[in-house]
Amino acid sequence: MSDDRKSSKRPRHPGYFNRSKDKSDGPAARHFGPRKAAEKNPDQLWIYGVHAVAAVLGNPRRTVLRLLATQNAVARLKEEGANVPAHEDVAPRDLDRLLGAEAVHQGVAVEVAPLEPLALDDLGEAKLIVVLDQVTDPHNVGAILRSAVAFGADALVVTGRHAPAETGVLAKAASGALELIHVVEVPNLARALDELGDLGFTRVGLDSEGDHVIEEAMGGERIALVLGAEGKGLRRLTREKCDVVARLDMPGAIKSLNVSNAAVLSLYLARRHLGAPAKG
Structure with missing residues (x-):
């Protein structure tokens, strides 16, 4: 098993599609509990995992702010056909600290602006x-x-x-x-x-x-x-x-x-x- 892979245990920090500015209606006000530190800013979010990140990089509607990846993950993204932009080389433990040790990040995470919902x-x-x-x-x-x-x-x-x-x-x-x-x-x-x-x-x-x-x-x-x-x-x-x-x-x-x-x-x-x- 590659050192980029993490445990299959899944995170448990749901939130909401809406990005309301009313803090009383935000995730911290609900019984679900707070988001992880890397996801507290409603104007940006981290998406991780090879398939999810490859899809982000292929979506022209996405604004990519930052890409963090191990060398193994970059190779896998290219195998998926992704056009990999400039990125920051990191170790798996760096992503563990950013996303939480339970996140199945596979060695890659991208910071993006949320997609605008349609009517x-x-x-x-x-x-x-x-x-x-x-x-x-x-x-x-x-x-x-x-x-x-x-x-x-x-x-x-x-x-x-x-x-x-x-x-x-x-x-x-x-x-x-x-x-x-x-x-x-x-x-x-x-x-x-x-x-x-x-x-x-x-x-x-x-x-x-x-x-x-x-x-x-x-x-x-x-x-x-x-x-x-x-x-x-x-x-x-x-x-x-x-x-x-x-x-x-x-x-x-x-x-x-x-x-x-x-x-x-x-x-x-x-x-x-x-x-x-x-x-x-």
């Missing part, structure tokens, strides 16, 4: 989007981002509050997908679902108690998959705004899945209904 008006001709109703775990959201990109989704819609921040933890879990899909931030999810309905989206909510099986729920030429928070699922008003609330029929003793696993299945069925995405 619903920016969706254009989008056909498939994922809407998150207070899904807060950054590992789940990262996995959902990765699946959304894999199945050709056009955007992820989150609320300004009750969503994980754009942090290194999220970017690492997404394994580069954060750079490949648009994130739309809305102040009120119920109103956003109304607007999506006006735009012609079939709003399909996922719930283990849904009235319809998900295979029969896909319809129309534009689909918005609505996924609820871990544990409590969709909120009442969110359910009411959906055109259909569907369930995944499972014959086993466990009747519900982790939200990121449910996202994979629903994205597959939605994409099968809509057909293959257009080639860019």
